[in-house]
Amino acid sequence: MTTEHNTHFGFKTVAETEKAKKVADVFHSVASKYDLMNDVMSAGLHRGWKRFAVSVSGVGTGDKVLDIAGGSGDLSRLFAQKVGASGQVILTDINASMLGVGRDRMLDAGLNVPALQCDAEKLPFPDQYFDCVIVAFGLRNMTHKDRALAEMQRVLKVGGRLLVLEFSKVWQPLSKVYDAYSFKLLPLMGKLLAKDAESYQYLAESIRMHPDQETLKQMMIDAGLSKVDYYNLAAGVVALHKGYKT
Amino acid sequence: MLKGLSTQLLQHLLAQNAWAAPLLQPFAGKSVRLNVALVSTSLVILENGSLAIAGETNIPDATITISPSLLLRLMTKDESARQQIRIDGDTHLATELAKVFSHMRWDFEDDLSKLVGDVPANKIGEFSRHAVATVKETTANLAGMLSEYWQEEKPMLAKKRHIEQFNAEVDILRADVERLEKRLNKLTKLNTANPPNPDNR
Numbered sequence: 001m002t003t004e005h006n007t008h009f010g011f012k013t014v015a016e017t018e019k020a021k022k023v024a025d026v027f028h029s030v031a032s033k034y035d036l037m038n039d040v041m042s043a044g045l046h047r048g049w050k051r052f053a054v055s056v057s058g059v060g061t062g063d064k065v066l067d068i069a070g071g072s073g074d075l076s077r078l079f080a081q082k083v084g085a086s087g088q089v090i091l092t093d094i095n096a097s098m099l100g101v102g103r104d105r106m107l108d109a110g111l112n113v114p115a116l117q118c119d120a121e122k123l124p125f126p127d128q129y130f131d132c133v134i135v136a137f138g139l140r141n142m143t144h145k146d147r148a149l150a151e152m153q154r155v156l157k158v159g160g161r162l163l164v165l166e167f168s169k170v171w172q173p174l175s176k177v178y179d180a181y182s183f184k185l186l187p188l189m190g191k192l193l194a195k196d197a198e199s200y201q202y203l204a205e206s207i208r209m210h211p212d213q214e215t216l217k218q219m220m221i222d223a224g225l226s227k228v229d230y231y232n233l234a235a236g237v238v239a240l241h242k243g244y245k246t
Numbered sequence: 247m248l249k250g251l252s253t254q255l256l257q258h259l260l261a262q263n264a265w266a267a268p269l270l271q272p273f274a275g276k277s278v279r280l281n282v283a284l285v286s287t288s289l290v291i292l293e294n295g296s297l298a299i300a301g302e303t304n305i306p307d308a309t310i311t312i313s314p315s316l317l318l319r320l321m322t323k324d325e326s327a328r329q330q331i332r333i334d335g336d337t338h339l340a341t342e343l344a345k346v347f348s349h350m351r352w353d354f355e356d357d358l359s360k361l362v363g364d365v366p367a368n369k370i371g372e373f374s375r376h377a378v379a380t381v382k383e384t385t386a387n388l389a390g391m392l393s394e395y396w397q398e399e400k401p402m403l404a405k406k407r408h409i410e411q412f413n414a415e416v417d418i419l420r421a422d423v424e425r426l427e428k429r430l431n432k433l434t435k436l437n438t439a440n441p442p443n444p445d446n447r
Contacts, residue, residue, distance in 0.1 A: 052250040058292030229301035
């Protein structure tokens with residue numbers, strides 16, 4: 001059980017003040033091989049999930065998009081192509097190592113995407129600024145998810161969309177296989193490919209501690225979003241939630 | 247995976263039919279359930295006027311229902327069939343979407359040209375159009391030939407003018423029967439009011 005000042009860090013319970021530092025350590029450790037591991041862990045599916053998120057975002061030319069916990073910049077790159085020269089995409093991450101990878105990649109691709117290190121629970125942007133805010137595989141690492149969602153809602157324009165792409169609750173008949181994969185194979189792959197079994201153990205545990213589809217939907221409604229709907233991808237291994245600011 | 251592919255396909259078609267986005271944009275955020283023959287799916291209109299498959303918990307604003315027989319008639323471009331499409335909920339939204347779908351065309355030559363180049367794509371397009379026209383013409387000829395055979399040589403089908411003549415005769419007969427019925431009623435009433443005097447026999 002977590003108390004008022006404690007929170008989850010995978011299956012462990014830690015002080016709230018420690019979580020951000022511990023998550024930062026995990027991502028500092030995996031940053032350089034993050035994409036390789038993502039490809040191996042999801043058999044390349046994470047690219048399709050991200051493309052799907054962009055395709056249902058409704059983002060068009062001239063729109064302003066905020067990519068939270070954007071890390072290696074996959075989504076920012078896709079959104080930059082959608083918004084064109086008249087639009088704006090801002091890549092943010094709390095972790096400097098991950099953000100560095102994303103920023104370099106944007107520069108290499110010749111894209112003018114500003115990279116900004118900031119905490120999603122205290123976004124340094126004015127109210128009603130973005131047409132779309134997206135957080136992909138980042139919400140579960142945040143200490144106060146409710147505060148982060150409220151901040152995302154704050155910076156959205158009326159009619160703007162919040163998209164949350166995150167691991168979720170898998171279809172029940174597949175849960176045993178998925179558990180075996182996450183807790184046995186995933187740390188082993190982390191050990192072999194990134195030489196960091198512990199970080200990947202945390203990734204697997206944090207996925208299990210993350211709210212399921214309906215709970216996250218309710219959290220988004222509580223944060224002030226409406227018409228919240230979700231898509232189960234890969235039998236619920238991942239879910240894409242979409243809500244509107246009205 | 248299927249949602250992703252379907253959404254990409256829809257958005258590709260809409261990108262080819264750029265006139266559709268401004269028509270759909272005013273309905274951004276709304277969704278429509280399509281029950282076409284045995285397939286049922288929900289579509290959501292996006293803010294850029296594009297379309298995507300709706301999520302798991304979507305509540306549609308409108309429903310369009312097309313039965314399998316109606317679908318066949320629509321495919322043969324039967325104009326009267328359009329009037330029979332069932333629309334529930336936000337009819338304005340459903341009508342606009344139905345209009346977009348009925349006028350949307352797949353420019354397959356454009357897609358093919360990216361794979362094989364412009365000239366071969368154009369030639370393949372020409373050949374396909376010619377093939378489709380030939381198949382249509384042959385089918386029409388065959389149907390005409392068979393109906394003629396079954397009407398003239400081995401009568402199994404009635405000719406249109408015979409059916410019309412028969413219908414007209416049925417109408418005349420029905421009118422005659424009605425008139426006769428009215429006359430009988432009138433005579434019965436007269437008979438009841440003035441019963442015949444047995445002494446007059």
